[in-house]
Amino acid sequence: MLLGAVFGNSVTALANSPQPGIGAPAQPEAKGVATATARIVRAILEYTRWPKPIDPVEVCIVGTASMGAAIETISLSDGRQVAVRHLARDGFASSSGCDAYYLGALDAGAMRQWISRAHGGPVVTIAERDPQCRSEAMFCMVYGPNTVSFRLNVDAVSRSGVRVDPRVLRIAKDR
Amino acid sequence: MALSERVAKKLGSGGIAMVMLLLAACQTVPDNSSPYSPAQIAALRQYQFEQEGDRWLLDLDSKLLFPTDSAALVDGQVVTIGTMARELAKVGIGGADVEGHADSVGDAEYNRDLSLRRAQSVKDVLTGGGMAADRVAAAGLGESQPIASNDTEEGRAQNRRVVIIVSPDDVIPAE
Numbered sequence: 001m002l003l004g005a006v007f008g009n010s011v012t013a014l015a016n017s018p019q020p021g022i023g024a025p026a027q028p029e030a031k032g033v034a035t036a037t038a039r040i041v042r043a044i045l046e047y048t049r050w051p052k053p054i055d056p057v058e059v060c061i062v063g064t065a066s067m068g069a070a071i072e073t074i075s076l077s078d079g080r081q082v083a084v085r086h087l088a089r090d091g092f093a094s095s096s097g098c099d100a101y102y103l104g105a106l107d108a109g110a111m112r113q114w115i116s117r118a119h120g121g122p123v124v125t126i127a128e129r130d131p132q133c134r135s136e137a138m139f140c141m142v143y144g145p146n147t148v149s150f151r152l153n154v155d156a157v158s159r160s161g162v163r164v165d166p167r168v169l170r171i172a173k174d175r
Numbered sequence: 176m177a178l179s180e181r182v183a184k185k186l187g188s189g190g191i192a193m194v195m196l197l198l199a200a201c202q203t204v205p206d207n208s209s210p211y212s213p214a215q216i217a218a219l220r221q222y223q224f225e226q227e228g229d230r231w232l233l234d235l236d237s238k239l240l241f242p243t244d245s246a247a248l249v250d251g252q253v254v255t256i257g258t259m260a261r262e263l264a265k266v267g268i269g270g271a272d273v274e275g276h277a278d279s280v281g282d283a284e285y286n287r288d289l290s291l292r293r294a295q296s297v298k299d300v301l302t303g304g305g306m307a308a309d310r311v312a313a314a315g316l317g318e319s320q321p322i323a324s325n326d327t328e329e330g331r332a333q334n335r336r337v338v339i340i341v342s343p344d345d346v347i348p349a350e
Contacts, residue, residue, distance in 0.1 A: 121211045147346035151272075151342045152340065155239065157237060161211070163232040164234075169342075
């Protein structure tokens, strides 16, 4: 499959090791996981329709995100740029202008606050550590032993101010 | 194209449900923690309707709320869910996790059963729309996962919901 080939090459290109997070020590395959994570985030950004065209797409990484190290390397296929900003878990005051929240290690209360901030507004929410996808984030990363996937919460999309092209779900098939 | 025309154009394909849900959405009191005013949200959504032509996207029409003590879907929701099942099938998604929820009024055990019946109602329509019954899992989470305050009617209305979660069939290798 084409995906496998592209993917295998890009692993070695990744420079930075992900920072170990709370309760999630870095794994030997951490680079691969970070690259796969970035690949999924890229697809999410490409298939999200914001109410107005945005460039660059500003991704705010909130809290410690041990799988998010390669998000900075994303380039979108339509040429739009991706800008990454790191926010503290309580950095609500600095969140103006974020087009996406990539939510890392957060306690339940902080998670709830970030999600409810995004409700109704043009912000995509991606949860790194909610594989059951019950935090009302729109997208939830799912990490298996040697695989990375995600879940899409349709209800959360409906509460957001963005729209999502369901073709995002073909990420692993088409690319 | 004017919004009204576009809505009229969609009346042939489930647009009535869309209009009804739009009206319902206007009457819903938004989450107080959202930094966006109802007027801003309405403006954003109107703008979105003028984008993307007739391409089907996941959006606010995907929200599934229920009256008190009811697991019955109204006609508009049946149309919405059926459309969702068919459109997801187009991108190769033939299954989903369907999770029902309840507000906190009444007995917890009763609410668990009620939430399961809500999930089952949605599952029935998804399978009617072409999803395989053995790939749609319905679960009742009762009142355990509120997304809004149970102290107000507006909050309780948001908690009486069914959440549909979908995943790509394939995963991305991380090695």
